[in-house]
Amino acid sequence: RQIAALVADLGADLFTTRQRSEIRLVDIATRDSGSAEAVKAVLRDNPFPPQDLELFLGKKRLLERLESSDREVRIDRFLHDPSFDQRLIPGWEQFRQFAGDGIDARLVFAALIQHHPQVGRRLGSPDGAPIQMPDFDSIDRDDTATWTMLLWASIQQSRRTIDDTSIRLTASLCRVGGGPEPLRDHERRVVSRLIASYLTRAPIDVRDRMVIGLRYGCTEIVHQDCRQILTDPSESPSRIVTAMLAASVIDLSPSETDQWINSFLTDWRVSHVWRSMMPPKTTHRTQVRDVALALQLHRSGIDPRTRGFEALVADPILVFRPYSLGFESDDARSRAHDGKSLTDHSIRGPRPPTG
Structure with a gap:
């Protein structure tokens, strides 16, 4: 009363x-x-x-x-x-499965429920209402609380088949200038774990997974993907090219990485074809062996542009854009490959059959 x-x-x-x-x-x-x-x-x-x-x-x-x-x-x-009793904090038991349970994860989770008080109940309960995904490009990159919520929701709501949300989130995470960019070290560690959990659950193309993994320090995932692709010659040329570039970046075992790169120096398959928009509108083709040679030069301290890779474009994640490591003509390719080997054997290999 x-x-x-x-x-x-x-x-x-x-x-x-x-x-x-x-x-x-x-x-x-x-x-x-x-x-x-x-x-x-x-x-x-x-x-x-x-x-x-x-x-x-x-x-x-x-x-x-x-x-x-x-x-x-x-x-x-x-x-x-x-x-x-940690069970008095709704959602923590679920969150810790994806982000870890150390003090860094606790600090991020505490900030999350302070900024979004209901998210723990919504994502920590099977009956909770799903989180509506916004335009990812509208979120500040240093808004770690909101990105944490969206990554957690994406993990919880991930499906076996790709959907619009997965496509949009993947595109944002792949691109420098998109996705989260935490300011504090402990936030970066937790975001990296959340993204690793997302990458292992969401239906993402392996090329995107390697790029995202490189960007956010998910080294183990990237290395596993590189090993699986680069030890299987039947993989698509596009995947092999991306995996070579990614393996060169993480470089967990330099000798193994060099062996992988050298093994593709005679692979004539085309991974990328693109046409320049500015006159003269030439068509460039990138073969797997082109990327292998460019990486061999780069890893030896030689700028590939000095050896004929005139269309080379830098990439903030992969070092080089995969498509840009090609040539507009067979003559230009031959000039780059002939006599430029850093090994004792010829890198050209037999020409593919014609006709």
Whole structure:
């Protein structure tokens, strides 16, 4: 009765009455958890549309204040009290599966539920409403809380077949200037783990997975993909070219990487074809062996452009754009390949049959 009467006074005409009532209710709510729940239960009984607008707004404001205060206390204990029951933080048990459970993941999760209070319940429960995915390019790159929420939601909602959300998120993560760019080291570590979890679950083309993995430090995933592709000569030329470039970037085992690159120095298959838009409008073709030679030169400290790769375009992730390591004519290709080997054997190999 006392609580109900005090709540009713939140809609009083006099400001002093409303203020005194709010102070009393806060005092009751801070006594113990039972009293806090009793106050919040009355405040939640707040139907819309309201019959009394002042009372409706007063109940809404006070409920938000109490829930925010309760959340701050729980977050503080979650971060600093080893005896705290982590199950009292909705969503943490699910989040930790994808982001780890160290202090860095806890800090990111705490920031997440402070910025998006309902996300833990929504994503931590099988009955929670799905997160509506926004235009990824509209999100600030350093808004780690929002990116964390969207990555977590994408992992939870990932499907076996590719959909529009997967396509848009993949495109954003592949592109420098898109996707998350955390400012703090602990945020970068957690985002890297979340992206690794996403890459292993979402239906993403392996070429995109390698590029995203390189960008966000998912080295183990990239190395596994490179090994699988580069030890299978039947893989598509486009995948082989991307894998060679990615393997050269991570370079976990330089001798193994060199062996992979050398093994494709006689692969005449075409990986990319493109036509320049500026006159003269020439057609360029990139063969697998072209990329192998360019990487061999690069890894030996030689700029491929000095050996005939005139169309070369730098790439912030793969070092070189795969398509740009080709030639507009067989003569230009021959000039680059003939006599440019850094090994003792000829890199040209037999010409493919004609006709």
